Amino acid sequence: MKAAALLLAGSMALAACASDEPTGSSGGGEGGGGSATEELRVGLAYDTGGRGDRSFNDSAYTGAAAAVDALGGELQELSPNDDASNRADLLVQLAEQGFDPVIAVGFNYDDVIAEVAPQFPETTFAQVDGSNADGAKGDNVTGLIFAEEEGSFLAGVAAALKSESGHIGFVGGVQSPLIEKFEAGYVAGAQTVNPQITIDRQYISPAGDFSGFNDPARGQIVAQGMYDAGADIVYHAAGGSGIGVFQAAAGSGNRAIGVDSDQYLTVSDPALQAVIMTSMLKRVDNAVEQFINDYAEGNVQGATDVLNDLSTEGIGLATSGGFIDDIQDDIEQYSQQIIDGTITVPTTVE
Amino acid sequence: MSGVVRRVGLSLLGPVLAVLVALVISALVIALIGQDPLEAFRVMTDLGQSPSQQVQSIVVILNRAVPLFLAGLAVAVAFRMGLFNIGVEGQYRLATVLAAAAGAAVALPGPLHVLLIVVVAMAVGALWAGIVGVLKVTRGVSEVISSIMLNFIALGLASFLLTGPLRGSPPGASIITTAEIPESGRVPSLNGLLTALGLAEPRSGLYGFLLVAVVVGVVVAVLLTRTRFGFDLRATGLSPSAATASGVDARGMVVKTMLISGAIAGLVGLPDLLGSQYDYGTEFTAGLGFLGIAVALLGRSAPVGIALAALLFAFLDRAALPLQFADIPSSVVTIIQGTIVLAVVVANEIARRLALRSAERAGASAGPSPQTGGDDGAPPPTAPDGGQRVHTGVPGDQQGAQA
Numbered sequence: 049m050k051a052a053a054l055l056l057a058g059s060m061a062l063a064a065c066a067s068d069e070p071t072g073s074s075g076g077g078e079g080g081g082g083s084a085t086e087e088l089r090v091g092l093a094y095d096t097g098g099r100g101d102r103s104f105n106d107s108a109y110t111g112a113a114a115a116v117d118a119l120g121g122e123l124q125e126l127s128p129n130d131d132a133s134n135r136a137d138l139l140v141q142l143a144e145q146g147f148d149p150v151i152a153v154g155f156n157y158d159d160v161i162a163e164v165a166p167q168f169p170e171t172t173f174a175q176v177d178g179s180n181a182d183g184a185k186g187d188n189v190t191g192l193i194f195a196e197e198e199g200s201f202l203a204g205v206a207a208a209l210k211s212e213s214g215h216i217g218f219v220g221g222v223q224s225p226l227i228e229k230f231e232a233g234y235v236a237g238a239q240t241v242n243p244q245i246t247i248d249r250q251y252i253s254p255a256g257d258f259s260g261f262n263d264p265a266r267g268q269i270v271a272q273g274m275y276d277a278g279a280d281i282v283y284h285a286a287g288g289s290g291i292g293v294f295q296a297a298a299g300s301g302n303r304a305i306g307v308d309s310d311q312y313l314t315v316s317d318p319a320l321q322a323v324i325m326t327s328m329l330k331r332v333d334n335a336v337e338q339f340i341n342d343y344a345e346g347n348v349q350g351a352t353d354v355l356n357d358l359s360t361e362g363i364g365l366a367t368s369g370g371f372i373d374d375i376q377d378d379i380e381q382y383s384q385q386i387i388d389g390t391i392t393v394p395t396t397v398e
Numbered sequence: 399m400s401g402v403v404r405r406v407g408l409s410l411l412g413p414v415l416a417v418l419v420a421l422v423i424s425a426l427v428i429a430l431i432g433q434d435p436l437e438a439f440r441v442m443t444d445l446g447q448s449p450s451q452q453v454q455s456i457v458v459i460l461n462r463a464v465p466l467f468l469a470g471l472a473v474a475v476a477f478r479m480g481l482f483n484i485g486v487e488g489q490y491r492l493a494t495v496l497a498a499a500a501g502a503a504v505a506l507p508g509p510l511h512v513l514l515i516v517v518v519a520m521a522v523g524a525l526w527a528g529i530v531g532v533l534k535v536t537r538g539v540s541e542v543i544s545s546i547m548l549n550f551i552a553l554g555l556a557s558f559l560l561t562g563p564l565r566g567s568p569p570g571a572s573i574i575t576t577a578e579i580p581e582s583g584r585v586p587s588l589n590g591l592l593t594a595l596g597l598a599e600p601r602s603g604l605y606g607f608l609l610v611a612v613v614v615g616v617v618v619a620v621l622l623t624r625t626r627f628g629f630d631l632r633a634t635g636l637s638p639s640a641a642t643a644s645g646v647d648a649r650g651m652v653v654k655t656m657l658i659s660g661a662i663a664g665l666v667g668l669p670d671l672l673g674s675q676y677d678y679g680t681e682f683t684a685g686l687g688f689l690g691i692a693v694a695l696l697g698r699s700a701p702v703g704i705a706l707a708a709l710l711f712a713f714l715d716r717a718a719l720p721l722q723f724a725d726i727p728s729s730v731v732t733i734i735q736g737t738i739v740l741a742v743v744v745a746n747e748i749a750r751r752l753a754l755r756s757a758e759r760a761g762a763s764a765g766p767s768p769q770t771g772g773d774d775g776a777p778p779p780t781a782p783d784g785g786q787r788v789h790t791g792v793p794g795d796q797q798g799a800q801a
Contacts, residue, residue: 098728124722124723125722126719126722126723127718127722127728129715129718129731130685130732131683131684131685131686131689132681132683133462133670133683134458134462134715134716134718134719136602137458137716137719138719140454140601140602141719141723144451145723155572155573156572156573156681158571158572158573158681159573159675159679159681167601177572178572222680223557223561224572224574224680225569225570225571225572225574226572254553254554254557254558254561255557255560255561255574255680256491256553256556256557256560256574256679256680256681256682256684257553257557257684258684396569396570
């Protein structure tokens, strides 16, 4: 019976709509946006993988939860379906239900947010990893972007200084402009220290196939290939596949560099912890928390970008484990040169 | 008449049973995680308060169901022939990227432009699937193996084309896309039709490709059940040896079936491409080909069944959102979808055996008396042996049906 109800739900509701038409329920009033709301209601729309990916999405949640805890209010999170084909629907639902600000996590929202945001001019939107400096996505969208290449440059410096074989590696999750920023910075950093260094670079999956961000087995194979070829330090920008890189490092007695969060602290296995030399920190949590605070104080203008880089400490290099304590001075130096503008880090691989 | 009722009843039995079992299991799981199953089901069927929200929900469901339906249909055509086309995924991705590029490269008057894109997509899908068919008949390569392998090649090729020769997005953009298809190559939405029916205007457009999908569904249904070709196809699926014995060119059928399956697979990406995206990019919906297998299984490889299955999957997909608003984990939906697919395989097998047995009974008793068409679902248990003996006269049939 329930099955039949489910199957027929569509057509029944269609009929219901037709008959409901003249009544015009009052629920529509909420759709206008959250103007003059006394309580903070934050909407958070994740990208592929959703909540619980122990990476990017979770980091955004940590930041949003911290802000909402401090300011009081409500946090509504939405994860997309498995193939993330309903990204637009997530934003529409959040905005329609009066959540404000609505924060989209991930560059995959680029097209979708440009489509949805103009439909809700009263709602404030933000997109993690998506630029809106030119305002093309609407006047109510703020881009929360990161200078990943700067942190990756430092990771490259650390790898080059620490490598004994003069041979290091880079494993990217999915070949995309975003991950190429990591690669470009890493390569530039390593070559600045040692122009003769050999750098193996490989991506787990090609553009358009997002499995590379969540495939530890293939991450392990790719990294293993690099260690076998003589690399002794591998930096990964591969999300959930990074665990495989650590396993390959542990299995071959080499070292690896983590990404996004301080992975020395987040991996649960002590054997893997021991191989994580450092991590390139991308503080999505800080950026999201800061944005919500700014919003609560009325400091969000829209059509701008908030750049998180070394100078704002939105990007950095983790020191947990103490593996890079001895080269900390060099790293500080390079970091300062990047902040001063003496070193310009490339964002694209030539 | 009552025979038809029983046949329809039996063919519905499997999926309905499967959905029921899945709902019971899901209800148990929901109860186990400390939520109220009834509340969860109520939330899932809640389409929104205002008329425009409700229409919007239905549009979201239909827009999701269209590609699922086409994917299911592509898989089902091969299924009916006894071929397992796992390659729909690669076929539609490659077809979509090439069709998108072709659509962006030319300027033609409206309908012709759309037609060109559709033809390119179908041709690419058919050719890619055709490789599987040719490999099978010339080298005896299992279509399961070759279509999986060709998936990897297709995805890699699509990615190479997208990032290389067919790239249309500016160098710095995070999402790499092909060039945008101009206005004339897009399929207009059916929102005008909705408002004409007296429904509220939804926020997003109902895919005009819905009509194309319906036409494709009807054509496939007619092809399968009303043509010589369809008869040959189904006969080969039921028993290759019997079909060959009666003069069907089994090898030719394999290639033709794969071509048709691939041509339909080529259409899978087009509803999104021509209805809302207008370009193929790195964020283009992936995985529809695999979902299509589940949809085809649930729909028992019949077009009407596949349409219902696609609607059910699309409905469940949308239900994940209201569930999250109600603080119920949306994984509930994944659990329901998973258990449905699992249950349907089991239930289909049970229903098939019941159908087989009742057919045997009908065959055994048709001779002595015409009063076979009783509505009773449980005829006397003496029949099976008789039925068995009747059927042993047909070589190959028994084996084919069991396989």
